[in-house]
Amino acid sequence: MLFAHYWFLTAIVLLFKSVVSEEFVPPNSWENKEFKKTIEISNSFTAENLELTIVNIDSEPVTQYFVPIPSDIVPMISMFTAAYMSEEAFIQCMIVPGVHQLDDGTEISYGVIQFESPVAPGEEIALLAKIHYALNGNPSPEEIGMDDTQSLALTVNRYPISPYVSKTSSVDISGAEDFMELTPADNDNEVGILLTNQFKYGPFHEVPAFKSSWANVSYPVDYPLITVTDLKRDIWVSHWAHTAEFQEYYEIVNEGARLKNGFNRVEFMKRVQRTEGKGGNFIGVLGLSLTENSTDAYVTDKVGKVSSVMREEDKLLVKPRFPVFGGWAYNFTVGWTNTLDDFLHISGTEQDSFIISLPVLNGPPDTIYRNAEVSVILPEGAEVLDVGSPLPFSNATVTREYSYFDLADGHAKLTFYYSNLISELGTGELVVKYRFNTSSLYQKALYISYYVFGGLMTFFVLVNLNLNIK
Amino acid sequence: MGYETLYNEFHANENVQAFIPLAQQPRYGIMATVLALLFLFGAVMTACSKKSIVPKFLIFTFLSVFGSILFAIAAIFVSDAFGVYV
Numbered sequence: 325m326l327f328a329h330y331w332f333l334t335a336i337v338l339l340f341k342s343v344v345s346e347e348f349v350p351p352n353s354w355e356n357k358e359f360k361k362t363i364e365i366s367n368s369f370t371a372e373n374l375e376l377t378i379v380n381i382d383s384e385p386v387t388q389y390f391v392p393i394p395s396d397i398v399p400m401i402s403m404f405t406a407a408y409m410s411e412e413a414f415i416q417c418m419i420v421p422g423v424h425q426l427d428d429g430t431e432i433s434y435g436v437i438q439f440e441s442p443v444a445p446g447e448e449i450a451l452l453a454k455i456h457y458a459l460n461g462n463p464s465p466e467e468i469g470m471d472d473t474q475s476l477a478l479t480v481n482r483y484p485i486s487p488y489v490s491k492t493s494s495v496d497i498s499g500a501e502d503f504m505e506l507t508p509a510d511n512d513n514e515v516g517i518l519l520t521n522q523f524k525y526g527p528f529h530e531v532p533a534f535k536s537s538w539a540n541v542s543y544p545v546d547y548p549l550i551t552v553t554d555l556k557r558d559i560w561v562s563h564w565a566h567t568a569e570f571q572e573y574y575e576i577v578n579e580g581a582r583l584k585n586g587f588n589r590v591e592f593m594k595r596v597q598r599t600e601g602k603g604g605n606f607i608g609v610l611g612l613s614l615t616e617n618s619t620d621a622y623v624t625d626k627v628g629k630v631s632s633v634m635r636e637e638d639k640l641l642v643k644p645r646f647p648v649f650g651g652w653a654y655n656f657t658v659g660w661t662n663t664l665d666d667f668l669h670i671s672g673t674e675q676d677s678f679i680i681s682l683p684v685l686n687g688p689p690d691t692i693y694r695n696a697e698v699s700v701i702l703p704e705g706a707e708v709l710d711v712g713s714p715l716p717f718s719n720a721t722v723t724r725e726y727s728y729f730d731l732a733d734g735h736a737k738l739t740f741y742y743s744n745l746i747s748e749l750g751t752g753e754l755v756v757k758y759r760f761n762t763s764s765l766y767q768k769a770l771y772i773s774y775y776v777f778g779g780l781m782t783f784f785v786l787v788n789l790n791l792n793i794k
Numbered sequence: 795m796g797y798e799t800l801y802n803e804f805h806a807n808e809n810v811q812a813f814i815p816l817a818q819q820p821r822y823g824i825m826a827t828v829l830a831l832l833f834l835f836g837a838v839m840t841a842c843s844k845k846s847i848v849p850k851f852l853i854f855t856f857l858s859v860f861g862s863i864l865f866a867i868a869a870i871f872v873s874d875a876f877g878v879y880v
Binding site: 359560562563564566567570609620661663664665666668669670671672673678679705710711712713714727728729753755757768769770771772773774776777780781783784787788 | 796797798801803804805806807808809812813814815816819834837838841842847850851854855858859861862863865866867869870873874877878879880
């Protein structure tokens, strides 16, 4: 009834919110003395390095510097960091709500670099910001022959878009052997220049705020674009066995160009012989990184055990049952075991407590993870005290998981849900602090003995019960 | 407690030693299994004997308690020995 009477207020409030978001423009507090943007595309993900020399042109001290990011790729951001050039000190960064529409209709959101102490008027700062996106260029053309080299097309802006005036700015694209500009420039100044393994726009001088000119740039990529659409990673911790057992289920897709004429096994084998197995936009071998000192590694898929596996120190080379071409998918499970020596420490602050530190990801390098579910399964009877994740997660839950000889509450399962990760960030450590005292350890043996003793007592009663009528 | 605090606490403290090393658990598992079977067999024989009920019950209870505990320990160690870590 309340909504029926006041729905119009809700509509107005929502409309107001939308208007506020679209109209947001950062205050004109800075001037970019130099703004160099480097787009690195040698990996399956895209990395932007922003080298900035900025000056506070406001009359008051300022603490925030705004970095525009196209709204449609904000959800794909895996990492946004900044640091001073002159010292090894990170600066706090965040993505804030707020949308601005450029003259060409592009919607941009903002990343904010938040300085710890206000920057005085006239003060100059040099800093380096990095933004990693869990996305890559689109295959162009979308279908190729088995022997053709794949090309990707990336949409970039010829200018490093900024809400501030830039005295000198340039955009470099690096990481491929050749580049081709597919979109013609409006004037000769905006035409890209091909250098060795690099494509350069600029340098431009006196660039006004929000100046933009979009271009499609194509470049050859002779490797598959491995994307893990779903990862389910379980790490089972056992104090009795003193082990950490890793088990990962992967659903992977090759997001590269699709085959034009379908798959032909004979043609494929000829190609492999001719090229000695090198190159090509298909997944022939997956190199999975394992934790150090791991043992008992295995790989299975829906058919059964995968025997085309080779161990090389801390890497597991897995040859899928079929080559995974563009648009194809494959799924498999990989597992291995480590001792807890590598991961488990005593807590210095609480009695009967432990701290375990585990890597967020292992798996193939140069990979994008769309959805990752990482679970740490603690022994039965453990009580979670605190958790820490090096990466932002969309959700975290604590549930119960039953396994062998779980006769009480089951294992405590702590699950983190991540999206749009890149493999580079996987070396971060998940830290979990939990309480697990000696009585909790012995509890498992006691519960088993209770049941056995109960069975024996029942046996005794049944054997000695005399129901004869005399 | 922030991530940095937890991370520093982890790296400031020593690692944990195994309660019973995994490599030794198969041996202890076999020993516990043999002892458990002996105790349980003795308990079953006692239950089936013709003695009077009270001493029979006392002996049976004694053998059952130790047999159950040894069985539980054997179950854990043998599981770990076969790679099923409990």
